[in-house]
Amino acid sequence: MSQTAVIHEQQAVPQPKQHGKPGGFLAQANIFTGLIGGVVTAGVTYFIGDKLVPWGTQNADFSQVGLNALVFCTFVAWVIGFMVGIGAFAGPIRWALGHDLTHDDAEYMAGKGQGRMKYWKYTTDHKVVGIQYLVMALVLFGFGGFFAMLIRTELGVTWREVFDPNFYNSLIGTHGIVMIIAMIIVVAGPLGNFIMPLMIGARDMAFPRLNALSFWLLFAAVPPLVLNLVLGGMRDGWTAYQPLGTQAPIGMIGYQVCIITFAFSTGIAGVNLITTIVTMRARGMTWARTPIFIIGTLAAAIMGLIWFPMFQYAQLLAASDKVIGTSFYIPQNGGSVWLYENLFWLLGHPEVYVIVVPATAGILELMVVFLRKPLFSYKMAVAGFAGVVGISAVVWVHHMYMTGFAPQAGYPFMLSTELISIPFGFLVLVMLGTMWRGKAWNRLPMMIVYAVIFDKIIGGITGVYLSDVPVDQYMHGSMFVVAHFHYMLMGAGLFGAMAVIVYWFPKMTGRMFDERIGKIGFWTAFLAFQVTFLSMFVAGLQGMPRRVLQFDNAFEISNWISTIGAYFIGIGMLIFLYAVITSWRNGKVAPSNPWGSKTLEWQTQTPVPLENFPVLPVVTSDPYGYGVPDPYLKVEEQLDKDDNETVGAR
Amino acid sequence: MSIETPVDQPESPTNRPDSTHRMKEWFSRDYVRKIIAIFIVLTIIIIPIAWLVIHFLELSGGPASSIMEELETTIFVFTLVSAPLMAITAAVLVYSLFGWGSIKSEEPPMQENPAIRTNAVAVIGWTVATSLLAAFLVIWGLVELATITADSYGSTPSSQQPNATKPIDVNVTGQQWVWTFEYPDQQKIQSNVLVVPINTPIYFNVTSKDVIHSFWVVEMGVKIDANPGAVTNTGFTANKLGTFNIRCAELCGLHHAYMETNVQVVTQDQFDSWVREQGGKRTV
Ligand code: HEM
Ligand SMILES: [Cu+2]
Ligand SMILES: [Cu+2]
Numbered sequence: 001m002s003q004t005a006v007i008h009e010q011q012a013v014p015q016p017k018q019h020g021k022p023g024g025f026l027a028q029a030n031i032f033t034g035l036i037g038g039v040v041t042a043g044v045t046y047f048i049g050d051k052l053v054p055w056g057t058q059n060a061d062f063s064q065v066g067l068n069a070l071v072f073c074t075f076v077a078w079v080i081g082f083m084v085g086i087g088a089f090a091g092p093i094r095w096a097l098g099h100d101l102t103h104d105d106a107e108y109m110a111g112k113g114q115g116r117m118k119y120w121k122y123t124t125d126h127k128v129v130g131i132q133y134l135v136m137a138l139v140l141f142g143f144g145g146f147f148a149m150l151i152r153t154e155l156g157v158t159w160r161e162v163f164d165p166n167f168y169n170s171l172i173g174t175h176g177i178v179m180i181i182a183m184i185i186v187v188a189g190p191l192g193n194f195i196m197p198l199m200i201g202a203r204d205m206a207f208p209r210l211n212a213l214s215f216w217l218l219f220a221a222v223p224p225l226v227l228n229l230v231l232g233g234m235r236d237g238w239t240a241y242q243p244l245g246t247q248a249p250i251g252m253i254g255y256q257v258c259i260i261t262f263a264f265s266t267g268i269a270g271v272n273l274i275t276t277i278v279t280m281r282a283r284g285m286t287w288a289r290t291p292i293f294i295i296g297t298l299a300a301a302i303m304g305l306i307w308f309p310m311f312q313y314a315q316l317l318a319a320s321d322k323v324i325g326t327s328f329y330i331p332q333n334g335g336s337v338w339l340y341e342n343l344f345w346l347l348g349h350p351e352v353y354v355i356v357v358p359a360t361a362g363i364l365e366l367m368v369v370f371l372r373k374p375l376f377s378y379k380m381a382v383a384g385f386a387g388v389v390g391i392s393a394v395v396w397v398h399h400m401y402m403t404g405f406a407p408q409a410g411y412p413f414m415l416s417t418e419l420i421s422i423p424f425g426f427l428v429l430v431m432l433g434t435m436w437r438g439k440a441w442n443r444l445p446m447m448i449v450y451a452v453i454f455d456k457i458i459g460g461i462t463g464v465y466l467s468d469v470p471v472d473q474y475m476h477g478s479m480f481v482v483a484h485f486h487y488m489l490m491g492a493g494l495f496g497a498m499a500v501i502v503y504w505f506p507k508m509t510g511r512m513f514d515e516r517i518g519k520i521g522f523w524t525a526f527l528a529f530q531v532t533f534l535s536m537f538v539a540g541l542q543g544m545p546r547r548v549l550q551f552d553n554a555f556e557i558s559n560w561i562s563t564i565g566a567y568f569i570g571i572g573m574l575i576f577l578y579a580v581i582t583s584w585r586n587g588k589v590a591p592s593n594p595w596g597s598k599t600l601e602w603q604t605q606t607p608v609p610l611e612n613f614p615v616l617p618v619v620t621s622d623p624y625g626y627g628v629p630d631p632y633l634k635v636e637e638q639l640d641k642d643d644n645e646t647v648g649a650r
Numbered sequence: 651m652s653i654e655t656p657v658d659q660p661e662s663p664t665n666r667p668d669s670t671h672r673m674k675e676w677f678s679r680d681y682v683r684k685i686i687a688i689f690i691v692l693t694i695i696i697i698p699i700a701w702l703v704i705h706f707l708e709l710s711g712g713p714a715s716s717i718m719e720e721l722e723t724t725i726f727v728f729t730l731v732s733a734p735l736m737a738i739t740a741a742v743l744v745y746s747l748f749g750w751g752s753i754k755s756e757e758p759p760m761q762e763n764p765a766i767r768t769n770a771v772a773v774i775g776w777t778v779a780t781s782l783l784a785a786f787l788v789i790w791g792l793v794e795l796a797t798i799t800a801d802s803y804g805s806t807p808s809s810q811q812p813n814a815t816k817p818i819d820v821n822v823t824g825q826q827w828v829w830t831f832e833y834p835d836q837q838k839i840q841s842n843v844l845v846v847p848i849n850t851p852i853y854f855n856v857t858s859k860d861v862i863h864s865f866w867v868v869e870m871g872v873k874i875d876a877n878p879g880a881v882t883n884t885g886f887t888a889n890k891l892g893t894f895n896i897r898c899a900e901l902c903g904l905h906h907a908y909m910e911t912n913v914q915v916v917t918q919d920q921f922d923s924w925v926r927e928q929g930g931k932r933t934v
Pocket of ligand 2: 824826827862863864898899900901902906909
C-alpha cells in the first residue's frame with residue numbers, strides 16, 4: 001500500500017483579469033448578429049466584387065468563371081461573416097490580445113444564467129449544443145421530407161412534367177444531400193454531444209469551444225445548399241458527378257461551399273468526440289466497462305474524421321474547376337471524371353456507416369435496458385464495430401463497378417464488400433443474443449427496434465444482390481438501388497435514430513415522450529414506408545432508371561403506389577413530430593431515471609445541472625449487470641463465469 | 651456465488667454431461683423447438699422471393715442473353731443461401747415478440763431475465779456460418795464475374811475460346827441526350843437504334859461526347875458507363891429475337907429521362923439487308 005504523505009500546498013493560480021462584465025462581446029452576440037454579419041459581409045463582398053474587380057476582362061470566355069468566382073466568394077463571405085457575427089472568433093482574438101477568457105467568461109459562454117437565450121448563442125455547454133443539433137436535424141428532415149414529397153408528386157403524375165427538369169434534378173440532389181447531412185448529425189450530434197459525456201461521467205466535452213464551433217459551422221453551411229434551388233439549381237444528384245456539375249448553374253456552388261464547410265464541422269466534431277471518449281471517461285471506466293453506444297460513436301467519429309476530407313477535396317477541386325478554370329475533372333483539358341468519382345466515394349461509402357453505426361449502437365444500448373438483460377457478447381459487438389471501421393476503407397469501388405475505370409477492380413472489391421457482411425453479422429448476433437429468452441418491456445423505443453431489425457432483413461438481402469458485380473450490372477443506377485438504400489438509411493438509420501431519441505428524450509428535455517401519439521405516427525410511417533419502397537423495388541426490377549421524371553408506362557402502377565405510400569409516410573412523420581413538439585413543451589415531467597437504466601447519464605438528476613454531476617462518479621463494473629443467473633446453466637459453467645466476469649455491482 | 655459444488659473436482663470429466671447429451675437437452679427445450687419451427691416456415695416463405703424477383707425482372711421480355719440468364723441464376727442462388735440467415739433473425743424476432751411475450755409486457759421486466767453474457771457455441775457457430783456464407787457468395791461471384799466477362803468479350807464462357815462467329819464491333823456514343831451507334835466494319839453506317847443479329851457476339855466501344863452517361867441494355871443485363879475522354883467496353887450475344895430497351899442509367903442532365911432507345915435483335919439475313927439499306931455492306 002502506497003500512501004501519499006506529502007500534501008501539496010494550495011497555490012493561487014494566476015487568473016486573467018476580468019474586463020468588464022462577463023462575456024464581453026459575447027454578451028451581445030447571438031444568432032441574429034450572426035445572420036446580420038453573414039448577410040452584410042456577403043452583400044458587401046458581392047458588391048465590391050461585382051463593381052471593383054474586373055472579373056473576366058482578360059478573356060471573353062472568362063465571364064462565366066468570373067460569375068462563379070463571385071458567387072463562391074459571396075458564399076464563403078457569408079460563412080465567415082456569420083461566424084464572426086455570432087462571436088466564434090471572440091475567444092481566439094482575446095486570447096491573441098492577451099486578455100484570455102476568465103472563469104466567469106467561460107461560465108457565461110457555457111450558458112450560465114442566460115435562460116432560453118443560450119440556445120440562440122455560441123454556447124459551449126455540451127447539453128445546449130446537443131439540443132441545437134437535435135433541432136437542426138429536425139429542421140433538415142423537414143426540408144428533406146418536403147422535397148421527397150415533391151419528387152414523389154412528380155413521379156406519381158405520370159402524364160406530364162410537373163416541374164421543370166432542371167428544378168426536378170436539383171430537387172433530387174438537394175433531397176439527397178439534405179437527408180444525408182441530417183442523418184449524419186441526427187445521432188452523433190444530439191446524443192454524441194448531450195448524452196455521451198454524461199454516459200462516460202464527464203463534466204463536459206474535451207473542447208467545449210470546438211463543440212460550439214462545429215455546430216455553428218454546420219448551421220452556416222446549410223443556407224448556401226438550400227439556396228441553390230433559387231439560384232438555378234444544382235442539376236445533379238447528391239453525388240454531383242463531374243463534368244455535369246461543371247455545366248450546372250451557380251446553384252452548384254452553394255452545394256460545394258456547403259460540403260466544404262460541413263466537412264470542417266464534422267472534422268472538428270470528430271476530433272472532439274474522439275478526444276472526449278478516449279481521455280475523459282470516469283475513473284474506473286475501463287474500455288471493457290465502456291457502454292457500447294460510446295464505442296459506436298467512437299467508431300463513427302473515426303470514420304468521419306478519416307474520410308470526410310476526401311469529400312472536401314473532391315468539392316474543392318470541383319469548385320476550383322468552376323471558379324478559377326482548372327480542369328481536374330474536365331477530360332477535354334486532360335482531367336478525369338474517374339478522379340472525382342473515386343474521391344467522392346472514398347467518403348461516400350464510409351459515410352453510410354457513419355450514419356448506420358451510431359444508430360445501431362444506440363439500439364443495442366436501449367435493448368439492454370428494455371430487456372433487462374446484459375448485452376450479449378460485448379466483445380463481439382466491439383469486434384463488429386472495429387471490423388466495419390477497418391473494412392469500410394476498402395469498399396468504395398462497389399459504387400463504381402460500372403464506371404469502367406478498372407474492370408479488374410470488380411474482383412477485389414466484390415470480395416471486400418461481401419466480407420463486410422461478417423462484422424455486420426456480428427452485430428446481428430449481438431442483437432439476437434440479447435433478445436434470446438428475454439421478455440422485453442413493451443415501450444415505443446423497443447418496438448421501434450423490432451421494426452428496425454425487420455427493415456435490416458430486407459435491406460440486407462437486397463444488399464447481397466447488389467454487392468455482386470454481375471447482378472449490379474443490371475441493378476446499378478436503377479430504382480432498385482434507391483429502394484435498397486432507403487431501407488438502410490431510412491428503415492434502419494432514421495427509424496433507429498427515432499428509437500434512440502425517444503429513449504433519451506426524458507433526459508434531454510426533462511419531459512416524458514407522448515408514446516400514444518408517437519406510436520400512431522411511427523406505425524403509420526413504418527407501414528407506409530413498406531408500401532412505398534417495396535413497390536419501388538418492383539419498378540427497379542422492371543428496369544426503371546433512377547433520377548428520371550418521366551418513364552415507360554410499364555412502371556406507372558408501382559410509381560402510383562409508391563407515391564401514395566410516400567404521402568402516408570409524410571403524414572406519419574408529421575404526427576410523430578407533433579408528438580415530439582407537444583411532449584417537449586408540456587409533456588409529463590420526467591423522473592431522473594424513468595427506464596431504470598444503469599448507465600451513468602440516468603444517475604444524475606433531470607434537468608442535468610451545468611456541471612453534470614455533483615461528484616464525479618467512479619465506475620466499478622460495466623452497466624449491463626441485469627438479469628438473474630441462468631437457471632439452465634450447469635453448476636460448473638456458472639463457476640467458470642464467476643471467474644471471468646464481475647457481474648454488475650452497481 | 652453460493653452454489654453447492656464439489657469444489658475438489660470442478661473440472662472432473664465424470665461430472666460434466668457429455669456434449670451430445672447437452673445438445674439433446676438443448677433441442678428438447680420448448681422454445682428452441684418453436685423457434686426452429688418458425689425458422690423453417692420463414693425460410694420457406696423467403697425463398698419464393700427469388701421467383702418473384704425474377705418474375706419482375708422478366709416482365710419486360712427478357713432474358714435475351716446468356717449474361718441475363720446467368721444473372722437470374724445468381725439472384726436465385728443468393729436468395730437461397732441467405733434465406734436461412736434472414737429467417738433465423740426473423741424467427742428470433744417473432745419469438746421474442748410473441749413467444750417470450752414482449753408484445754404483452756406492459757410493466758418493466760423485473761430482474762427475471764437470464765443474465766446470458768455470452769455463449770461460446772453461439773459466437774463461434776455464428777461466425778463460422780456467416781463466414782462460410784460470405785465465402786460462398788464471394789467465390790460464386792468471382793467465378794460468375796469471370797464467366798460473364800468472357801461472355802461479353804465474345805468468348806464462349808466455358809472454354810474461354812473465342813466464339814466461332816467473329817464479333818461485330820459497335821461504337822456507342824452517348825451525347826446529351828441521344829445514343830449513336832456506329833458500325834465500323836459495316837462501312838461506318840450510323841444509327842440511333844441498335845440492330846444486332848441473333849447469336850452473334852457484339853462488342854461495344856462506349857464513349858461520350860459531353861458528360862457521363864451509362865449504356866444500359868436492359869434485357870441483356872449489360873451496363874457500362876459512357877465517359878467523356880475514355881472508351882469502355884462491354885458486349886453480349888443476344889439469344890432471343892425481339893425489340894428490347896436501352897436506357898441511360900446515369901443522370902446526365904435535363905433530359906436524362908428521355909435518353910432511351912431500342913435494340914432490335916434480328917436474324918442474320920434481316921441484319922444483312924438492314925445494313926444494305928443503311929448504305930453499308932457486311933464485310934465479313
Ligand atoms: C419520406 C421519405 C422519403 C421518400 C418518399 C424518399 C423518396 C426519394 C426519391 C423518390 C428519391 C429519388 C429517386 C431517384 O429518382 O433517383 C430519393 C432519393 C434519395 N433519398 Fe430519399 N426519400 C425519403 C427519405 C429519405 C431519407 C430519410 C434519406 C436518408 C438519408 C434519403 C436519402 C436519399 C438519397 C441519398 C437519395 C439519392 C439522391 C440522388 O439520387 O442523388 N431519403 N428519395
Ligand atoms: Cu445519358
Ligand atoms: Cu442519363
